[in-house]
Structures are given as C-alpha cells and as structure tokens.
Amino acid sequence: MSPQHVASRRSASKYKRGLDPVLGIYHGQIINDRITAVAADLHERGRRWADMFAEEDARAIETLTIETYGESDQEAAVREEQRKEKDRKRIDLITALSRE
Incomplete structure (x- = not known):
C-alpha cells in the first residue's frame, strides 16, 4: 500500500494478513490492534x-x-376530548354500517 492510499479496514486487514508470515503472528497482531483501536x-x-x-x-x-413541549394542560385536555369525540363518531358509523 502506498502512503497516499487511504485504506479501508478490510483492505488493511488483508494487507496485515499478508504480512503475518513475514512479521510473525505477534507483530501482525500489533498492526491489527492499531488498525481497529478506538x-x-x-x-x-x-x-x-x-x-x-x-x-x-x-x-x-x-x-x-x-413531557410534551409547547402544549399546556388545558390544550392537552381539549385535544384528548377531540380525539375521544372522533373515536365515538367512528364507532357510531361502524355500528350503523354493520346494521345495514
């Protein structure tokens, strides 16, 4: 690998495995530790x-x-009541359609 080459972990590991027989397993492990160290x-x-x-x-x-940001307790209560009303209307609609 040239000094200008930016190696990925895979290519560096492949290069290191090629050096293992030459450098010995101990030195190859040192190179691997330096590559993967954080x-x-x-x-x-x-x-x-x-x-x-x-x-x-x-x-x-x-x-x-x-916590919900940007909403007061009163606004949350109003929103919850609107949600319940919408759910009631859906249930009424489903009930009416199922009777037909």
Whole structure:
C-alpha cells in the first residue's frame, strides 16, 4: 500500500494478513490492534452519549410522565376530548354500517 492510499479496514486487514508470515503472528497482531483501536477519549464520549439516553428513560419511567413541549394542560385536555369525540363518531358509523 502506498502512503497516499487511504485504506479501508478490510483492505488493511488483508494487507496485515499478508504480512503475518513475514512479521510473525505477534507483530501482525500489533498492526491489527492499531488498525481497529478506538481512541480512548472518543470511546468515553460515546459511552457518555449512550448513557444519557438510559438516564432520560429512567427519569421518564420514574416520574411516569413524558413531557410534551409547547402544549399546556388545558390544550392537552381539549385535544384528548377531540380525539375521544372522533373515536365515538367512528364507532357510531361502524355500528350503523354493520346494521345495514
């Protein structure tokens, strides 16, 4: 591989396997570890990011509320009443059609 070549993991792994007999398994493993290693700070950032979702889920379950943004309690009650009315009309329509 030339220095300008940007290797994918697959091509780098293929290149490394070709070097195993020449370098020995130990040195080939070192090359493989360097190819697949993730920087410690990036790994830690990823773990913190993923943990954030678990904490948020636990908080929502703990309080039994999932907040809706931009809607007051009164607006939510009106919307819920409208939904119930729409469901009642659908049930009435289905009942009327099933009698025919």
